[in-house]
Amino acid sequence: MKFAVKKGWSNGRARSGVLQLGSCPFPIQTPALLLTTRKGLPPFTSPDLLTSSLPSPDSHLLQFSPLHFLEGISPKTISNIGGLHQMLSLHQHIFAAVPRDSIIALPEHDSTNKYGASFQTPGGRLLIKPAEYVELVSSMKPDFWVTLADEVPAWVSNKRNRTSVDRTLRWLDDCLSLNKESTTIFGSIVGGSSIEERHRCAQEVAQRNVSGYWIGGFGLGESMDERAALLTAVTDNLPEDMPRHVSGLGLPEEVLQGVAAGIDLFDSTYVYHLTLGGFALTFPLERNKGENADYQLSDSGGDGMKINLKATVYRKDTSPIVESCICFTCQNHTKAYLNHLFNVHEMLAQTLLEIHNTHHYLGFFCSIRKAIEEGKFEQFRRNFVESRRDRLFAAASSA
Amino acid sequence: MALKFEVLGRFNRARAAQLTLPHYLCQTPLFMPVGTQGTIKGLTKNQLEEIGCQIILGNTYHLALRPTSELIDELGGLHKFMNWPRALLTDSGGFQMVSLLHLADITEKGVTFQSPVDGKPMLLTPEESIQIQNRIGADIIMALDDVVRTTITGPRIEEAMYRTLRWIDRCIAAHKRPNEQNLFGIVQGGLDPVLRDICVRGLVERNLPGYAIGGLAGGEDKDSFWRVVAQCTAALPEDKPRYVMGVGYPLDIVVCSALGADMYDCVYPTRTARFGTALVPEGVLKLKHQAMANDIRPIDPMCECMVCKNYTRAYIHCLVTKDAMGSQLLSYHNLYYMMKLSRDLHSSIVEGRFPEFVCKFLQTMFPKGDVPEWVCNAMEVAGIDISSCCREMRFDVDKSSTL
Numbered sequence: 001m002k003f004a005v006k007k008g009w010s011n012g013r014a015r016s017g018v019l020q021l022g023s024c025p026f027p028i029q030t031p032a033l034l035l036t037t038r039k040g041l042p043p044f045t046s047p048d049l050l051t052s053s054l055p056s057p058d059s060h061l062l063q064f065s066p067l068h069f070l071e072g073i074s075p076k077t078i079s080n081i082g083g084l085h086q087m088l089s090l091h092q093h094i095f096a097a098v099p100r101d102s103i104i105a106l107p108e109h110d111s112t113n114k115y116g117a118s119f120q121t122p123g124g125r126l127l128i129k130p131a132e133y134v135e136l137v138s139s140m141k142p143d144f145w146v147t148l149a150d151e152v153p154a155w156v157s158n159k160r161n162r163t164s165v166d167r168t169l170r171w172l173d174d175c176l177s178l179n180k181e182s183t184t185i186f187g188s189i190v191g192g193s194s195i196e197e198r199h200r201c202a203q204e205v206a207q208r209n210v211s212g213y214w215i216g217g218f219g220l221g222e223s224m225d226e227r228a229a230l231l232t233a234v235t236d237n238l239p240e241d242m243p244r245h246v247s248g249l250g251l252p253e254e255v256l257q258g259v260a261a262g263i264d265l266f267d268s269t270y271v272y273h274l275t276l277g278g279f280a281l282t283f284p285l286e287r288n289k290g291e292n293a294d295y296q297l298s299d300s301g302g303d304g305m306k307i308n309l310k311a312t313v314y315r316k317d318t319s320p321i322v323e324s325c326i327c328f329t330c331q332n333h334t335k336a337y338l339n340h341l342f343n344v345h346e347m348l349a350q351t352l353l354e355i356h357n358t359h360h361y362l363g364f365f366c367s368i369r370k371a372i373e374e375g376k377f378e379q380f381r382r383n384f385v386e387s388r389r390d391r392l393f394a395a396a397s398s399a
Numbered sequence: 400m401a402l403k404f405e406v407l408g409r410f411n412r413a414r415a416a417q418l419t420l421p422h423y424l425c426q427t428p429l430f431m432p433v434g435t436q437g438t439i440k441g442l443t444k445n446q447l448e449e450i451g452c453q454i455i456l457g458n459t460y461h462l463a464l465r466p467t468s469e470l471i472d473e474l475g476g477l478h479k480f481m482n483w484p485r486a487l488l489t490d491s492g493g494f495q496m497v498s499l500l501h502l503a504d505i506t507e508k509g510v511t512f513q514s515p516v517d518g519k520p521m522l523l524t525p526e527e528s529i530q531i532q533n534r535i536g537a538d539i540i541m542a543l544d545d546v547v548r549t550t551i552t553g554p555r556i557e558e559a560m561y562r563t564l565r566w567i568d569r570c571i572a573a574h575k576r577p578n579e580q581n582l583f584g585i586v587q588g589g590l591d592p593v594l595r596d597i598c599v600r601g602l603v604e605r606n607l608p609g610y611a612i613g614g615l616a617g618g619e620d621k622d623s624f625w626r627v628v629a630q631c632t633a634a635l636p637e638d639k640p641r642y643v644m645g646v647g648y649p650l651d652i653v654v655c656s657a658l659g660a661d662m663y664d665c666v667y668p669t670r671t672a673r674f675g676t677a678l679v680p681e682g683v684l685k686l687k688h689q690a691m692a693n694d695i696r697p698i699d700p701m702c703e704c705m706v707c708k709n710y711t712r713a714y715i716h717c718l719v720t721k722d723a724m725g726s727q728l729l730s731y732h733n734l735y736y737m738m739k740l741s742r743d744l745h746s747s748i749v750e751g752r753f754p755e756f757v758c759k760f761l762q763t764m765f766p767k768g769d770v771p772e773w774v775c776n777a778m779e780v781a782g783i784d785i786s787s788c789c790r791e792m793r794f795d796v797d798k799s800s801t802l
Contacts, residue, residue, distance in 0.1 A: 047705075073713055077693045077713050087711065089710065315470065316474060336466075336474055340465065341436075341438060344465050346436055346438050346440070352443070
């Protein structure tokens with residue numbers, strides 16, 4: 001793996017970088033989004049559509065949880081097939097193994113103990129030990145993987161929080177020593193909502209021989225306000241030229257907060273949850289301040305960021321979700337058709353919507369990168385947050 | 400009439416043809432996947448085109464309910480609404496009513512039922528069915544028929560057959576777009592050859608663009624099934640398409656094609672995909688079975704579809720019944736299989752190797768030579784020698800003249 005921060009293109013802590021990883025022939029520009037998957041494939045977008053209808057190489061970064069594979073297919077079979085890339089037939093994609101995902105592998109801090117990390121999955125509660133985890137990961141051969149962590153939510157006791165840092169560090173060392181083949185490993189950093197613990201954990205992990213850092217324990221109930229300081233407590237203690245990956249920061253404002261703290265990679269279930277609910281992203285990707293003023297809101301059933309395709313107002317709307325969007329869905333289908341598909345609970349609704357939402361959100365990341373490179377990131381962030389507030393206000397007052 | 404039907408090749412009763420519809424140039428024999436509510440479960444229009452789908456079926460009953468035929472009409476018709484550039488066929492709505500609704504009742508006026516939305520009594524007449532289908536705008540529309548299951552016996556069958564003939568005239572009168580949409584009549588009459596004959600004659604007199612054989616695929620025994628198909632295909636005009644409704648299994652399609660049918664529809668391939676079953680030349684493959692968990696072969700090593708070229712049985716096994724993606728991938732494969740079967744039927748007839756194709760098909764599906772008796776009997780009537788596939792020849796003496 002090769003990662004480099006582009007010199008001269010930082011705005012405060014926000015930075016622009018390039019990531020090059022084995023399978024993917026194209027370099028990935030950061031900050032970047034990792035797409036959520038179930039057993040390696042997006043929840044609703046089949047692999048042929050993934051490669052044909054989403055931008056490249058932006059859509060080549062995929063996050064998966066090895067725990068998804070614990071029932072249904074054995075590590076030995078995955079090995080026999082030849083690993084994840086072969087099994088999913090996505091040879092030019094980058095797979096990042098992160099045990100936790102916010103949909104079907106949620107950390108259960110109450111059941112985690114000194115032996116292993118506990119997760120709540122549809123198949124029940126799972127306790128996974130470092131040795132088992134490393135075995136799973138080596139059968140899959142992802143492009144990079146994060147070490148097993150004990151993630152705790154913001155409200156646990158100081159004692160519990162300290163234990164989580166100690167455990168995570170111990171498991172990090174276990175994973176490193178069990179790692180027979182030289183694979184790319186990101187060291188996990190936790191610390192809950194304690195600045196000191198975050199600080200301590202980051203410093204410890206920075207001393208280990210890893211290729212990057214995964215920052216966990218966010219998106220588990222802490223408020224956005226307290227998060228900023230916690231993020232910088234971590235990133236300020238990490239070497240500048242190594243990639244930082246965070247899970248659990250999904251909303252656009254949270255991503256912006258993460259970028260401002262110096263994060264390079266984000267995995268998020270935002271698109272998944274929007275898609276399930278029938279929400280389509282519509283916020284403008286171009287940063288023209290002027291257009292915020294006359295944003296049409298009346299009965300759109302939306303809030304300026306997204307629209308609810310199930311709303312009856314779209315029954316006869318023959319326009320695409322976003323007029324200027326070049327995704328497959330907007331180029332081929334209308335809001336009226338999508339409204340119908342949602343109303344009759346057809347699977348195609350989610351497929352088409354996931355394609356659009358993914359495309360749109362990848363576009364958002366593209367805008368972020370552009371803003372950093374133009375030295376205007378803070379302004380971009382401010383504009384975004386303010387115009388969102390304006391639109392919400394306008395929507396509320398016209399309701 | 401808004402179609403052209405040109406036979407390009409034959410083998411005895413079997414024929415391969417070019418069917419030109421307003422939206423697409425089709426090749427028969429062909430299978431039509433069912434896209435009940437304006438979509439085939441989980442597959443995009445591009446994927447359907449890639450698979451080779453030519454005509455897709457829409458269910459009038461479902462579409463009339465949501466989003467309503469008036470809305471579809473206002474937005475330019477179903478083709479535009481779905482953005483499907485090829486052909487569409489809608490059924491009359493009658494079958495769903497009878498099969499889905501508990502209190503449906505058929506009278507001379509039409510089908511009376513309780514609206515599933517608000518429980519109000521409603522009536523679907525032949526006129527109303529045609530009007531709804533006119534608004535939806537499919538290339539082929541179906542007459543409202545009085546359909547009874549073949550497992551029923553008695554005077555009801557005769558009543559239904561004569562009513563179907565009376566209703567076809569009302570359908571014809573109500574049809575406002577004969578230059579853009581083709582109205583097919585449906586032959587009823589249960590399993591009774593006399594009734595079937597009367598119905599065929601009655602429909603042929605009306606000189607419709609095409610004819611369907613209805614009332615089958617509802618639980619009758621296979622021996623009765625093929626005989627009705629054989630009788631109807633023998634009596635229906637040569638130069639018009641013949642559509643066997645609700646068929647079905649690949650084996651049934653091969654037999655009916657040998658007997659001279661051209662078009663088929665069934666929910667089977669997509670429905671069985673959602674239960675984790677894949678269609679393969681040997682029959683079916685149940686991906687849910689534990690044996691699949693470690694099987695790293697593709698579903699069908701000979702299949703050229705995206706799923707078989709990229710995925711193993713083991714991976715699909717871990718998806719099926721748990722993730723929507725499993726259904727999507729299996730639906731893709733199953734439809735690909737059906738469309739490949741359609742293409743093979745067409746090309747083998749055109750290229751003069753239809754009997755060889757049939758033999759190979761049966762040998763693969765019945766490697767022990769245990770071809771079912773009804774298939775042997777049907778093939779004999781179709782004039783196809785399948786002795787190489789059967790362990791023992793069976794002789795059926797009953798070859799009445801109507802066959």
